[in-house]
Amino acid sequence: MPAIEARLKEIGVTLPTPVPPVANYVPFVISGHQLVVSGQICAGLDGKVAERHQGKIGGGLSPEVGKEAARFAAINVLAQAKAAIGDLDRIARCVRLGGFINCTPDFATLPQVMNGASDLMVEVFGDKGRHARTTVGVANLPLNCAVEVEALFELAR
Amino acid sequence: MPAIEARLKEIGVTLPTPVPPVANYVPFVISGHQLVVSGQICAGLDGKVAERHQGKIGGGLSPEVGKEAARFAAINVLAQAKAAIGDLDRIARCVRLGGFINCTPDFATLPQVMNGASDLMVEVFGDKGRHARTTVGVANLPLNCAVEVEALFELAR
Amino acid sequence: MPAIEARLKEIGVTLPTPVPPVANYVPFVISGHQLVVSGQICAGLDGKVAERHQGKIGGGLSPEVGKEAARFAAINVLAQAKAAIGDLDRIARCVRLGGFINCTPDFATLPQVMNGASDLMVEVFGDKGRHARTTVGVANLPLNCAVEVEALFELAR
Numbered sequence: 203m204p205a206i207e208a209r210l211k212e213i214g215v216t217l218p219t220p221v222p223p224v225a226n227y228v229p230f231v232i233s234g235h236q237l238v239v240s241g242q243i244c245a246g247l248d249g250k251v252a253e254r255h256q257g258k259i260g261g262g263l264s265p266e267v268g269k270e271a272a273r274f275a276a277i278n279v280l281a282q283a284k285a286a287i288g289d290l291d292r293i294a295r296c297v298r299l300g301g302f303i304n305c306t307p308d309f310a311t312l313p314q315v316m317n318g319a320s321d322l323m324v325e326v327f328g329d330k331g332r333h334a335r336t337t338v339g340v341a342n343l344p345l346n347c348a349v350e351v352e353a354l355f356e357l358a359r
Numbered sequence: 360m361p362a363i364e365a366r367l368k369e370i371g372v373t374l375p376t377p378v379p380p381v382a383n384y385v386p387f388v389i390s391g392h393q394l395v396v397s398g399q400i401c402a403g404l405d406g407k408v409a410e411r412h413q414g415k416i417g418g419g420l421s422p423e424v425g426k427e428a429a430r431f432a433a434i435n436v437l438a439q440a441k442a443a444i445g446d447l448d449r450i451a452r453c454v455r456l457g458g459f460i461n462c463t464p465d466f467a468t469l470p471q472v473m474n475g476a477s478d479l480m481v482e483v484f485g486d487k488g489r490h491a492r493t494t495v496g497v498a499n500l501p502l503n504c505a506v507e508v509e510a511l512f513e514l515a516r
Numbered sequence: 517m518p519a520i521e522a523r524l525k526e527i528g529v530t531l532p533t534p535v536p537p538v539a540n541y542v543p544f545v546i547s548g549h550q551l552v553v554s555g556q557i558c559a560g561l562d563g564k565v566a567e568r569h570q571g572k573i574g575g576g577l578s579p580e581v582g583k584e585a586a587r588f589a590a591i592n593v594l595a596q597a598k599a600a601i602g603d604l605d606r607i608a609r610c611v612r613l614g615g616f617i618n619c620t621p622d623f624a625t626l627p628q629v630m631n632g633a634s635d636l637m638v639e640v641f642g643d644k645g646r647h648a649r650t651t652v653g654v655a656n657l658p659l660n661c662a663v664e665v666e667a668l669f670e671l672a673r
Binding site: 225226227228229230231233234238239240241258300302307340341342343344345346350352 | 392393452454455456462463464465466467468469470473474477478480481488489490491492493494495496497498511513
């Protein structure tokens with residue numbers, strides 16, 4: 203079993219079947235040694251965004267639930283990465299995550315929410331999972347989901 | 360006539376004269392085999408944002424008008440890409456679009472709005488136009504415009 | 517003294533000690549010839565966000581103060597870039613800045629705010645500092661800071 207698959211099993215993470223794109227875009231593009239993963243929402247294993255992960259952090263949703271949603275979004279990023287390259291061991295580095303948090307205008311502890319995604323990357327990939335990151339609070343996200351995460355990976359040469 | 364120019368003509372798209380930058384930034388940068396296009400607002404052929412494309416989707420503007428605005432933003436992306444590389448046939452792939460939708464906090468059908476940009480890329484470039492994408496709803500955009508689109512292209516090697 | 521260090525001294529810019537990451541992410545990643553710098557908030561030389569740089573442009577904060585905050589965020593980008601590569605003369609090009617402005621939903625002169633960051637890049641690097649740029653207004657930012665700036669640099673080959 204490839205090392206990253208074994209690691210996912212060890213930490214109890216199951217990757218969902220990636221949802222096929224519903225529009226004229228694709229969930230990932232490989233360009234040279236870069237893998238670009240489209241913004242992934244915090245859908246669960248069943249491909250649906252749970253009610254508890256819909257809405258605004260600082261409004262109906264707590265930061266803890268937001269962190270959980272960020273982890274789900276990151277799991278979907280990994281599912282798309284696996285669909286893109288087959289074997290996650292081919293990832294040389296998680297270069298960057300972009301984190302978009304659906305929040306009220308007065309909610310400011312955005313980094314703690316995004317840590318749900320960042321922590322997963324490091325749990326899964328170790329030092330290769332340590333990434334640059336940009337986290338911002340937005341007015342809304344697709345399907346009212348709480349968190350959306352996009353990613354850039356470097357592939358092994 | 361280059362193939363992409365012919366295709367633009369066929370689908371009735373006229374590229375505007377790209378607007379020169381009004382600040383200390385430039386509308387595009389080529390770095391290695393990547394062409395990075397600055398966020399383009401939904402200005403029309405005259406370089407101005409029509410009144411109907413100013414404001415917030417979910418507020419004064421309908422999703423249909425938003426989709427139209429997204430198409431305009433994507434047309435401006437193409438105009439800048441052409442200014443950057445001369446011949447759009449040099450584009451090997453539209454790698455990624457970033458879509459920023461000016462919306463009210465309760466408007467959630469953001470993907471449908473952004474499809475106005477994505478659809479154009481695929482109309483123009485075919486499979487090379489199928490891109491990774493991140494769509495988020497934001498508090499506001501330059502000049503109160505409804506949609507802003509940024510792009511990353513891979514150039515033929 | 518390296519040219520860029522001399523230039524910083526000439527224009528009176530002191531780079532702060534970069535703040536170590538407080539979470540499972542890193543302030544920069546080098547991938548091939550690209551240097552990706554994480555979103556930097558508008559903290560001052562003491563590593564803290566001044567009260568005058570907390571809040572929303574168009575709300576408590578004026579566009580002029582926002583521009584000042586954008587310059588601080590860009591200074592922090594440079595501090596991280598220096599930590600990443602040691603000598604800023606290794607930068608071949610500032611490829612892209614992403615500017616996130618914490619603003620009220622009705623504040624639209626976002627480009628003028630972001631010019632605080634863009635102007636600094638050109639002051640410091642000259643033509644190599646002329647970058648592609650995306651500027652959007654967001655619902656909130658980490659620590660209620662007024663401006664966050666992320667960057668992509670190309671390193672000399």
